[in-house]
Amino acid sequence: MNRRKFINGIMGIGGLGTLGAAVYPVLEYLVPPESAEPNVSSLKIGKFSDFEMNSSKIVKFGRIPVIVVKDEKGMMHALAATCTHLDCIVQYRKDAKQIYCACHNGVYDIKGRNLSGPPPKPLEQYAVKIIDDEIIIKSQKS
Amino acid sequence: MKQKKIFQFIIAACFIIFNTSAAQNFDDLKEDDNCVSCHSDMEIMPEGFLPDNIHMQKGLSCSGCHGGDPATDDMEISMSEDNGFIGVPDRADIPGMCGKCHSNIEFMRTFRPQIQTDQVSQYFTSMHGIKLKEGDENVAECASCHTAHSILPAKDPRSTIYPVNIPETCNKCHGDQELMSNYNIEATQYKEYSKSVHGIALLENKDAGAPACNDCHGNHGAMPPEITSISHVCGTCHVNNMNLFESSDMAKGFSQLDYHACEQCHGYHNIQEPGDFMIGDNEESVCTDCHFEDDEGMQVAVSIKNILTDFVSVYDTAEAKLHTVQVKGMNDLEIEYLLKEARQKLIESRTAIHSFDPAKVKEISKAGVELTQKAIKDADSEMDEYYTRREGFIFASVALLVFGIAIFLRIRLISKDKG
Amino acid sequence: MNSFLDSKTFNWLDSRYNLDPIKKLILHKKVPVHKHTIWYYMGGVTLFLFMIQVFTGILLLMYYQPGESSAFESVRLIVTKVKFGWLIRNLHSWSANLMIFFAFVHMFSVFFTKAYEKPRELTWVSGFLLLVLGMAFGFSGYLLPWNELAFFATKVGTDIVGAVPFVGEELKLVLRGGQDVTGATLSRFFGIHAAILPAIFTLILIFHLLMVQRQGMSEPEFFKKLPENKKKYISFLPDFALRDFLLWLIVFYFLIFLALFFQWDLGLKADALAPAPQGIKPEWYFMFMFQSLKLLPPHIWFIEGETFGVLFFTFAGLVWMLVPFIKLKSEKFQKRNVIIITGIVVVAFIVGMTIYGYLE
Structure with a gap:
């Protein structure tokens, strides 16, 4: 009888352990990760008031780098930051107030239109909204 | 003074006629304009006539160029010299004929305020214009490129001067071996161009931003780019390369030897997509055209080549690792970003070779190699995690x-x- | 167990619902012990794997988003961002494969021990339907991650459906939700995989299990012939159930091992315009059919080779399903041997073609 009880005890411990080993991953699984959306459709990128005038910032919009510019009048612009020529990352030039690609001197205006140099196409535009001083960019593709 | 006033009056009158007839379509013209009605009834409209060519659109009908009086249906009167009828113009007279309106800014700007009116004067600076003046009737005049009766603005894809169509337009004469032999020039430019990186972009990929003939040779002032200006011609688009080259020692050497800047290595009409094979001591390398085994230039070439090859080989490794990470379903986002940046550095290093200074190339590629190695490290740690x-x-x-x-x-x- | 039957809860229920059948099952169900007892476990293992499928499938549903632009991305989210997401996904994939495998083993063991014979004809038929549905589960589920291999395999698979005579094209159209494999196909397959198949499968499974409980374990011929005192049995509860459970644990452990050490690739996102990648192969349980179809000449008599193949497999499947009802008239043939030889030929064909398909 003693032996039976002993085995039952071990069975209980092993059973609990097994249950734990199965339940723990499941519980962890159920906690959603920080960005539970498989596709980024909008992104908060910081405070409008913290963003300097006539400056820019590159943010990661999912897999796409996006350049966000606050022009000297305080208007916000967001454009895909990959140059349409050879996919280099573009930058904002404060002096010329234009978007510029260092690889082959491609130049775009603040709305992303290709002005000079090799880029064949304009940069894709992103919508920018400011809600409660929070800058939010949104993809315009459906 | 008085003359000028009368002229302005005529222009104003024309403008009214132009404007009212602008609304008319070709069918209306058939009734009102006796040139059109007779010639279309008799089916002797000029070859290639396009009813909605820009002149017709704006209301300039046959008599605008050919003279005569479209108001009467009596051929004797309407096509009389008294009525200014000129019939088929001499080729030599065509620039002047077009210039009557197109060189007059006061008239032309009524259609488009920012329009240019220097085409004729530019034309006479071009080889085409010079030869025409000399009495050569085989050279191109306005209608050779713009056509006579189907003229369309450059923005219209049907136009002979729409960017994608320009090479074909020039090739009409410049591809004619017999005609070109009179001038001692080749007739192979189109063939070469269409296989070039620019030609493929323009003709195959229909990238209207890619350079057509006129982007290097000019439009109305078409001339071969002079040796001194070739780097500026290329440099209008390839600014970085031009700046680097011009401040390099190579530029000085080139000018002493009367070498053509960009063209010397890249060619001209048949410019191919450049690659790392072009530099170094290998057979395809353009450096070997002038430099020999152990001269200083060759050493520079080899050391730049080595910098690039090293970069490319780590970059390829990193890309292969990124691919594995992606296929295995591990987190590839950061690695992808790093490689994007590294790729940019690779492009920049390739541009930097135009300084012909290994130190400069090294400086840029070093940053790129660092990024690439970081990407490799991240990829390795992702794969480690995958297995652990x-x-x-x-x-x-x-x-x-x-x-x-x-x-x-x-x-x-x-x-x-x-x- | 007896303590449970004496418990207040049981009595409360029993006085209202008359639980005699359950009482009988618990007290009297016996499992014969002989040299083929091992095969009695195969159905149970398949059932266990199905339960794992249901459970991990529900978990995957919490993050999976069907749709051309989100399916692949959501699976990537599961395997990269969600904690243990990779484990759940790998368990689901591996358990699916093992389930089909054990279903096959279960089916052939029943076949060779002739357990399908009277009175278990309908159990056999329902079991066969479950296997077909299981394969349909596999086929529809394979597309859901929306990666390159899945995309093209589905293309090939649905193309074969198009070879069915008369209704093939229509069937293909309905299955694909259009002329081609697109996002619409994905939506359909998701619906089939996560709603339609589970509903039908569960109904048939309940029927299958009820039949088994109603009729008890089948006894092979030689066992039946033994004198009563030589027949050995163990009780279903707890003896057999404990053994069953132990085996489930072992299978579960094996499953975790596979999920850990042999993870499934995420692959590259499907691109309809990309050229088909090299070496598109169906899942292993379709391989023997796929390979046979490939080997057929373009024309057999007056019909297309592929159509012939599809007809052949449909016919063969039907015969296989109705095997308990086939009566051999001629007594000259020992029926038993004919059946056994047929079975061996079928197994040899399936195994041979599968191996051939992978070697090629």
């Missing part, structure tokens, strides 16, 4: 083993009890 997702496995193994053994013993116990 097993910490919990030990615990699970122990628990399952204990449970299993307990059940096994229990089974034995029962069978013993019964046995």
Whole structure:
């Protein structure tokens, strides 16, 4: 009888352990990760008031780098930051107030239109909204 | 003074006629304009006539160029010299004929305020214009490129001067071996161009931003780019390369030897997509055209080549690793970003070779190699994680083993009890 | 167990619902012990794997988003961002494969021990339907991650459906939700995989299990012939159930091991315009059919080779399903041997073609 009880005890411990080993991953699984959306459709990128005038910032919009510019009048612009020529990352030039690609001197205006140099196409535009001083960019593709 | 006023009056009158007839379509013209009505009835409209060519659109009908009086249907009167009828113009007269309106800014700007009116004067600076003046009737005049009766603005894809159509337009004459032999020039430009990186972009990929003939040779002032200006011609688009080259020692050497800047290595009409094979001491390298085995230039070429090859080989490794990470379903986002930046550095290093200074190339490529190595490191650690997702496995193994053994013993116990 | 039957809860229920059948099952169900007892476990293992499928499938549903632009991305989210997401996904994939495998083993063991014979004809038929549905589960589920291989395999698979005579094209159209494999196909397959198949499968499974409980374990011929005192039995509860459970634990452990050490690739996102990648192969349980179809000449008599193949497999499947009802008239043939030889030929064909398909 003693032996039976002993085995039952071990069975209980092993059973609990097994249950734990199965339940723990499941519980962890159920906690959603920080960005539970498989596709980024909008992104908060910081405070409008913290963003300097006539400056820019590159943010990661999912897999796409996006350049966000606050022009000297305080208007916000967001454009895909990959140059349409050879996919280099573009930058904002404060002096010329234009978007510029260092690889082959491609130049775009603040709305992303290709002005000079090799880029064949304009940069894709992103919508920018400011809600409660929070800058939010949104993809315009459906 | 008085003359000028009369002229302005005529222009104003024309403008009214132009404007009212602008609304008319070609069918209306058939009724009102006796040139059009007779010639279309008799089916002797000029070859290639396009009813909605820009002149017709704006209301300039046959008599605008050919003279005569479209108001009367009596041929004797309408096509009389008294009425200014000129019939088929001499080729030599065509620039002047077009220039009557197109060189007059006061008239032309009524159609488009920012329009240019220097085409004719530019034309006479071009080789075409010079030869025409000399009495050569085989050279191109306005209608050769713009056509006579189907003129369309450059933005219209049907136009002979729409960017994608320009090479074909020039090739009409410049591809004619017989005609070109009179001038001692080749007739192979189009063939070469269409296989070039620019030609493929323009003709095959229909990238209207890619340079057509006129982007290097000019439009109305078409001339071969002079040796001194070639780097500026290329440099209008390839600014970085031009700046680097011009401040390099190579530029000085080139100018002493009367070498053509960009063209010397890249060619001209048949410019191919450049690659790392172009530099170094290998056979395809353009450096070997002038430099020999152990001269200083060749050493520079080889050291730049080595910098690029090293960069490319780590970059390729990193890309292969990124691919594995992606296929295995591990987190590839950061690695992808790093490689994007690294790729940019690779492009920049390739541009930097135009300084012909290994130190400059090294400086840029070093940053790129660092980024690439970071990407490799991240990829490796992702793959490590992929293979070591097993910490919990030990615990699970122990628990399952204990449970299993307990059940096994229990089974034995029962069978013993019964046995 | 007896303590449970004496418990207040059981009595409360029993006085209202008359639980005699359950009482009988618990007290009297016996499992014969002989050299083929091992095969009695195969159905149970298949059932266990199905339960794992249901459970991990529900978990995957919490993050999976069907749709051309989100399916692949959501699976990537599961395997990269969600904690233990990779484990759940790998368990689901591996358990699916093992389930089909054990279903096959279960089916052939029943076949060779002739357990399908009277009175278990309908159990056999329902079991066969479950296997077909299981394969349909596999086929529809394979597309859901929306990666390159899945995309093209589905293309090939649905193309074969198009070879069915008369209704093939229509069937293909309905299955694909359009002329081609697109996002619409994905939506359909998701619906089939996560709603339609589970509903039908569960109904048939309940029927299958009820039949088994109603009729008890089948006894092979030689066992039946033994004198009563030589027949050995163990009780279903707890003896057999404990053994069953132990085996489930072992299978579960094996499953975790596979999920850890042999993870499934995420692959590259499907691109309809990309050229088909090299070496598109169906899942292993379709391989023997796929390979046979490939080997057929373009024309057999007056019909297309592929159509012939599809007809052949449909016919063969029907015969296989109705095997308990086939009566051999001629007594000259020992029916038993004919059946056994047929079975061996079928197994040899399936195994041979599968191996051939992978070697090629």
